[in-house]
Amino acid sequence: MKASTARVKRARAIESVAKTITGLAAFLVVGLVLFVIGYIVYRGAGSISWEFLTQPPRKNMTAGGIWPAIWGTMLLTFWTAAFSLPIGVMAGIYLAEYAPRGTFTRVVRLSIANMAGVPSIVYGLFGLSLFVLTFGFGRSVIAGALTLACLTLPVIITSTEEALRQVPKDLRQASLALGASRLRTIVRVVLPAAAPGIVTGSILGLSRAAGETAPILVTAVAFYAPIPSTVFGETMALPYHLYIMATQAVKPAPHIVWGTALVLVAGVGIINVAAATWRSRQRSKIRW
C-alpha cells in the first residue's frame, strides 16, 4: 500500500516537472518571437517618417528614404502572385478533385513536398540559368518574380488542396445532381466555399516570398536602381537593401538598416495577421 502511494507521488512529481519543462520550452519560443518583433520595433521606430517611406535614398545611401525598395518588393510580390496563383490553384484543384489514387499522384505529391524543401539559393541558381540567361530576361523584376513564383508554388498548391478537401461532399453532390458539370461544380460551388483557405494560405506563402533574399540576389536586384519602368528592369527590394546596408555599406547608416527591417517585418506581419483574421471570420460565417 505504502509503496504504491510513493509511486503515485513520484509519478505526480515527474508529471509536474515534465509540464514545467515543456511549458518553459514553449514559453521560450514564444518569448523569442515576441522579443524579435519587439526589438525590431524598438530599434526601427525612430527611423520611420513620411520621408523615409516615400523618398529615394540620398547622399550615397546614408540619408533619405527607401521608397524604391518598398515599391520593388511590392512589384516583385505582385508578379510572383500573378505567376504562381493561377498555376498553384489549378494544381491544387487537380490534386483535390481529379487526381486518381495511384503511383503517379504519389509522385506528384512527393515532388510538391520536395519543392518546398529546395534551398532558396538553389532556386536562385535555377532562376539565374533559366529566366535570366536562357530566356534572356536579364536581371529583372520578371526573372525575380518567376523565381519566387517557383518557390511559392508548393505553399499555394498545398493550401488550395487542403481548403478544397474541407468542403463537404454534399455540396458537390447537390450541384452535380442539379445537372452542373464537374468543372462548373468546382468553379461555382467548391472554389467559393474554399476561397478563405486558399486566399489565406496563398497570402502567407507570398509574404514569405516577399522576405526572401537569396533567390532575388542573382536574378532581380540592384544596390541602387530607380523605380523600374518595365518588368524587364532591375529593381531594389527591401530584403536585399537590408542585407547590403547591414553588411556591405561603405558608410554605415544604422537608422536606415533598422528602419528597413521594421518596414519589412511590419509589412509581412500586417499582411499575415490580416489574412489570418479574415480567414477565421469567414470560417465562423460558413458552417457546414
Place this chain on the structure above:
Amino acid sequence: MADTSTTGRRLSRPAFRRAADRVVTQLIGLSGIAAIVILAAITVFLVINSSRALREVGLWNMVSGTDWFPTSEHAKFGFLPAEVGSLWVTAVAMVLCIPVGVAAAIYISEFAGRRTKEVTKSIIEFMAAVPSVVLALLGIALLAPHVREWFNLDTGLTAFTAGIVVGAMALPTIITISEDALHAVPKDLRTGSLALGNTQWQTVYKVVLPSASSGIFAAVMLGLGRAIGETMVVLILAGNSGIIPDTALVSARTMPGTIAGEMAEVVQGGLHYSVLFAMGLVLFTVTFAINLAADIVLERQRKKWRR
C-alpha cells in the same frame, strides 16, 4: 413560333461550355504536373551549368578537395571547407532546436489549454514569416558581440553564431510538424492509457510519443533540410573563412553562403561559375534526399492512422 436564334443559342451554348470545360480541365491537369516539371528543370539546369566543372575539376575532386581558392591563379575548388562549415552550423542548430522544439510541441499538443494553444501556435507560425535576413541582422547586432566576448574570440562571426540563429529559424518547422504528428495520435489511445491509471505525462511518454515518433522524426528531418539550405543567415553570420573549421567556434563558410556570396561576382560561363552550380547540385542532392526520407516517413505515418 419558335425563335430560331434562341434555339441556336441554346444549342451552341452547352457545346461551347463543354469545349471550355475540356480546355480548362486540361489546363488543370497540366498544372498538376507543374511540380514535377519544375523539379526536373532544376535538376537539368544545375547539371548543364555544372558540366564544365564536372569535366574540368571532377565531382570527387570538388567534394573531397580541402582547399577553396577560387580566384587565385592556380584556382582550387575543394568543397570541404564549405561542407564541414555547413555541418557545424547545422549541428549547432539541431542540438539547440530539437529538444526545445519537440518539448514545445509536446506542451502545445498535450498540456496547453485551448486558448493558450491557439495563441502559441499563431505566434510560432509568425516566426516562420520573419525574413531570414532580419534574423541575421539581429544576430550581428545582439549575438555576435556576445559570442566574441563569451569565448574570447577574434570575431563573433562563427559557425556557432550562425548555428544559433539557424536553429531559431528551424524551430517553427519542427514545432508545427511535431505538433501535427502528436495531434494525429488517436484519442482512444490516450483515454485508454489514462483509464489504466497512467498520469498525463506517463501517457505522453509511453503511448503518445512512441506512436508519433515517426512523425517527429520527419519533423526533425524537415528542420534539418531547412537548416542546411538556409542561406542569408550563414552568409551574414558564419564569417566565410576559407579554412576547414575544426570547431564550431571559428569563422566558417557554408555551401549556401558560398554560392550566394560569390555568384554575383563571378564571370558567367566561367569555371568558378560552373563550380558554384556544382556546389548547388551537391546541396540540392543532399536536401532532396533528406526531404524524401522525411516525406516517406510521414506518408507511412498517415497510412497508419488512416482507418
